[in-house]
Amino acid sequence: EPEVTQTPSHQVTQMGQEVILRCVPISNHLYFYWYRQILGQKVEFLVSFYNNEISEKSEIFDDQFSVERPDGSNFTLKIRSTKLEDSAMYFCASSVTSGSQQSTYNEQFFGPGTRLTVL
Amino acid sequence: AQSVTQPDIHITVSEGASLELRCNYSYGATPYLFWYVQSPGQGLQLLLKYFSGDTLVQGIKGFEAEFKRSQSSFNLRKPSVHWSDAAEYFCAVAPASGGSYIPTFGRGTSLIVHP
Numbered sequence: 001e002p003e004v005t006q007t008p009s010h011q012v013t014q015m016g017q018e019v020i021l022r023c024v025p026i027s028n029h030l031y032f033y034w035y036r037q038i039l040g041q042k043v044e045f046l047v048s049f050y051n052n053e054i055s056e057k058s059e060i061f062d063d064q065f066s067v068e069r070p071d072g073s074n075f076t077l078k079i080r081s082t083k084l085e086d087s088a089m090y091f092c093a094s095s096v097t098s099g100s101q102q103s104t105y106n107e108q109f110f111g112p113g114t115r116l117t118v119l
Numbered sequence: 120a121q122s123v124t125q126p127d128i129h130i131t132v133s134e135g136a137s138l139e140l141r142c143n144y145s146y147g148a149t150p151y152l153f154w155y156v157q158s159p160g161q162g163l164q165l166l167l168k169y170f171s172g173d174t175l176v177q178g179i180k181g182f183e184a185e186f187k188r189s190q191s192s193f194n195l196r197k198p199s200v201h202w203s204d205a206a207e208y209f210c211a212v213a214p215a216s217g218g219s220y221i222p223t224f225g226r227g228t229s230l231i232v233h234p
Contacts, residue, residue: 004162033221042123043163043209043224056221091162108222110155110162 002026004111006092012117013082021077021114023092032075033093082118089113121146121212125225132200133233140195140228142210152193153211205232
């Protein structure tokens with residue numbers, strides 16, 4: 001069964017360093033998402049991406065964050081200058097469509113997450 | 120803005136016992152409602168979803184959930200829990216019309232199953 005994969009599973013970095021989290025969405029999916037979950041808190045939406053541009057982003061997704069689909073398979077989240085409060089589990093997800101049509105809501109398939117620790 | 124409350128951070132049950140995980144939401148209209156499960160080392164997997172119609176929704180792995188509009192609740196149930204059900208469970212809500220279809224998640228409930 002196709003699945004979303006994420007690498008690395010764990011990333012430890014020093015404050016101020018740049019990190020790139022990688023995701024391989026399901027191959028026929030067109031919409032891509034990043035979420036994060038700070039330990040003990042809710043899963044929070046960061047950004048959605050379609051047709052090589054951001055379609056929606058939350059307040060969390062500020063200028064230190066960027067997303068890219070550098071090739072036909074990868075979808076990356078870059079954090080330019082990491083802060084201690086960026087420590088969290090980051091989930092990638094993908095869906096066939098955005099679910100904004102009259103048809104049923106389109107299920108997002110989630111990856112296993114990357115645990116980012118900023119020291 | 121919508122919000123989701125899962126009042127129980129941890130739930131412990133014995134294998135074979137019944138289970139109910141609570142979820143309350145706040146939203147101006149009837150939203151789309153979801154339950155996700157996350158097993159250790161795995162991503163979030165959709166258990167079931169409610170869009171409209173029958174308020175009792177059947178999902179995978181023997182789970183069901185009931186939408187109660189009057190209580191703004193969408194509790195998850197299973198009649199007999201298996202040890203493999205030990206996981207983190209997330210309730211989520213998304214607007215049913217217009218705007219964003221991005222789900223808002225609760226904090227999650229960790230299910231512990233005793234043999």
